[in-house]
Amino acid sequence: MVTMIAAAAENNALGKDNDLVWHLPDDFKRFKKLTTGHPIIMGRKTYESFPSPLPNRKHIIITRQKNYKACENCVVVPSLKEALAIAEEDEQPFVIGGGEIYKQALPYSxxxxxxxxxxxxxxxxxxxxxxxxxxxxVAEEYHSKDDKHNYDFTYLTYIRKK
Known part of the structure; x- marks a missing residue:
């Protein structure tokens, strides 16, 4: 089951200048809880936005750059199809961005x-x-803004209809 995981505004904004435009600590915790132990598939710019590789997750990075060097435990591939093939041994690989990768992954998710x-x-x-x-x-959980979160947000879980 391929899962896309993202934080997006009501206008579907994800980020600007290769960074998020909000800081939601509870969302980071949820992301970590859901993705730990699973492969995470991302584009090169998303990978480069991390201060360091995320622990306990196989990083699969999609880039057209030949000879791109990433972390020691990272896998670099030229296409989403190759990324999905590498991740297929896991029951739930996660696609984590960015915008173009989400667009490509939507039909496979x-x-x-x-x-x-x-x-x-x-x-x-x-x-x-x-x-x-x-x-x-299939699931919805609202969180109001507080001293650690400048914005209200809602966790939404969607399942593809059969």
């Missing part, structure tokens, strides 16, 4: 774990539109 950040943001990377004819919302 069975589940979406989306943190909907309530607000509209200026961005240069966007999450693809979720067509509710193809996806069913």
């Amino acid at each position: 069975d589940k979406i774990e989306l943190t909907r950040v309530h607000g509209n943001f200026e961005a240069d990377a966007f999450f693809p539109e979720i067509d509710l004819h193809n996806w069913e919302l």
Whole structure:
């Protein structure tokens, strides 16, 4: 089951200048809890936005750059199809971005774990539109802003309709 996991604003904004436009510590904790122990598939720019590789996850990085060097335990591939083939031994690989990789992965995905950040943001990377004819919302959990979170947000879980 391929799962896309993302935090996106109401206008589907993901980030700007290769960085997030909000800081949600609880969302980072949820991301860690869900993805730990599973392969994470990402584009090169997403990988480069990390201060260091994320522990206990196989990093599969998609780039067209030949001879791209990444971390010792990272796998570098030229396409999403190759990334999915490498990750297929796991029961739930995660696609973690960025915008172009999400767009490519949508047809291959069975589940979406989306943190909907309530607000509209200026961005240069966007999450693809979720067509509710193809996806069913199966879980929803609202969180209001507080001293650690500047924005209200909702965890949404979608499953592809059969």
